[in-house]
Amino acid sequence: MFGYYLELAFRNLKRNPGLTALMIGAVALGIAVCVMTLTMYRAMSGNPIWWKNDVLYAVTMDFWDPEEDYFDSKPGLPPQQLTYNDALAVYASDIPKRKLIMHKAVGIVSVDGQQVKPERVLTRLTTKDFFAMFDVPFQYGGTWTDGADTGPEPVMVISRKINEQLFGGANSVGRHIRWNDNEFRIVGVRDNWMPLPTFYDVNNGSLEEPEDVYIPFGWNTALEIYSAGNTNGWKPEDIQTYQDFLNSENIWIQMWVELPDAQSHGRFKAFLDNYATQQKNAGRHPRKLNNRLTRPDQWLVDNEVVSNDNRVLVGLAFAFLAVCLLNTVGLLLAKFLNNAPVTGVRRALGASRRQIFLQHLVEVGVVSTIGAALGLALGAILLMGLRALYTTDPTDAAGTQALAHVDVTSVVTALALAFLATIAAGLYPAWRIGRIPPASYLKAQ
């Protein structure tokens, strides 16, 4: 029976090719626009470390200007970063299972005796747990040891991309590399890793690629490195030397901890509060005690990683899909009613309402399937167009990388949603045509 309905559907669709093309086109366009906007929305709002959402916490403390909140729009929320001294003091706690303090810098890497041009790379100064905490994959080698952080030892982890540029992709563990003309030894090569958004540092955009080079945090003082991300201050301070800068109220360090259970969470929170109270008693912070441990999902919300533009676009995409579906319903209805005399004959010859309904539903299914397939192809083209819109410089493809990294789940979700919506939209015309009394159409014309 299904085969016969399918044959009927194709025959009917071929009868009005213009109308059929219009319907399929409307479904395809609606699906394409939805696939595109939902993919973008997911890329910007997904939690890229959801499997560790219960144990990872961003550490923030409110040591900001006593007169003014850090965020105009979100009073009461502490700043995203810590001062150098606060970060070091809290990092000394051994309560967390894992912990890290870090910031971003820029450096020039070069290799002695090799005919490769020096390369400017974004560099993360961090502590050894960075890779284990965020489940960063390694191609070769691994992280550095505890002692390397404080030494600091001249050790470095580089990305797979840089390894390919400088060493042709060979296992470079143990090789030497110069960073701002200081010799480092490679201990690990990070495999491709693209957390979207880059939740661990939301200071300078969240669709950037992760840094290509990682060196121990202790090199800050040894090489007097300033942050290449945001440094924010509120207090007028006379800063003459790097040491003055480290001791200042400027915030520029990010901190994360891994607390596996409620007990360690409670102990660490108490430790933080205790530290802040001590600082207050020493006369430093007139602000209210406001220490926070924030999970990754809440962290992305607090920092407004999803822009308002993005929300508006998702709303627009659904309005668009709604119009496309209304259009399809209207056209299907018109088409079915146009064909009502034939349906009348079929009813008169003994077809039940249910059979008429099913027959028309198969026709709807054909339209939805072709529309969805075309919509997917069109969505892929639109996504390519989107990438082109975001590429201003072909050599600097960080933002583009992010959008190139379309995950299958979001496409499948959008597609399934749109397909089901189209079928649902087709239910009414199919039902309506089944309700028509056959006699009225057998009489006239």
Add this chain to the structure above:
Amino acid sequence: MTAWNIRPIASALWRNRTGAMLVAFQIAIGLAVLVNAVYVVKQRVDKIGRPTGMDTANMIWVSSAGFAKDFDHDASWRQDLAAIRAIPGVKAASIISNIPLSGSGSSSGFQAKPGEATPDETVAGNTYLVDEQAIAALGVTLSSGRPFEPQEILPPIETFDSSPQAIVTKAFAKELFPDDLNPVGKSFYDGLGKPIAIVGIIEHMHGAWVGWDRLDNVVLFPRIDNGPGTIYLVRSEPGRRDGVMRDIEAKLGDSNPGRLLRWVRPMDYFINQSYLDDRNMAIFLVSVTGALLAITALGIFGLATFNVSTRIRQIGTRRAVGARRMDIVRHFLVENWMVTTAGVVAGCGGALAIGYWISVKYELPRLDLFYLVGGVLAIWVIGLAAALQPARRASTISPAVASRTV
């Protein structure tokens, strides 16, 4: 019965209301989206088109990064600037700490009087360290005062510090001294209470962050930026920008093995980058809204075509009893106009609701009713245009059709 036959048209419509309601619903969504999309796009286009105050068409930025241990910043920038200034077609060149409109920069708080200041008395400004050619290289207009003299330029220092002199924008000066129209020679103060004398006022100039409400507050300090990373600003003679860029790359590319010439870029690069999201949002809105209206128009067209094709005999009958072709066209256009208007009425409510949501989200003023009126007129025109072809086809139906099957 009026000449427009409103009642019979309405009752005919009511008998086949499902299709008409579907189209009216599409029109309602179309109007709500159209009105708000035009409103948001207008905001973005205005934002992107703001005057920058600078000669952006002829500005070039050069980034050099010293990395060798024996890299000599002082010798390097002197050499580079001398080489750049010797290139034919270069009007002026300056060493500058950051690039305006690039989304990267420094800002500080200043005050009109020394001593403790409340947040309300603190005036924020985008700060730049520049040399004596900066005013000429930026292409900004001094409304009063003078540029920096070569002997006023201070040597680099490691940390963030103000200087005893500054050139500031009019917007910044006005916020500091609301009552003084020409405060050249007056002093303002940094957070540590150090005085800064104003030597010149810039008519208008943009700072670092296009989304910041203090974008027009700029403070230039006469100081050489510290190394080893350096940015040079070059202004070419009108129309010679691209040639000058090639010459800079050729001259500076391999002149010093202890540094990397990172890039030479036109000012447009940074402006485009800063407004990328606004531009893309405008493009998305225009294309999706355009597609949405096109689909809606096709829906109107489809409904009208269907209505014509199911009433061929009735049309023939009307023609046979004396209706002119004009009457048939008018019948379908009026019928269509009724559907459109029902959609428009519903859409007005939707447009205002979405407009309210957007004004809250973006902290924008409430949707201007002018946009709503414009949107309604546009939808009426689109609706009539979409129904015109089916209506005219209906009018060509021969009166003979009426008698054929009887």
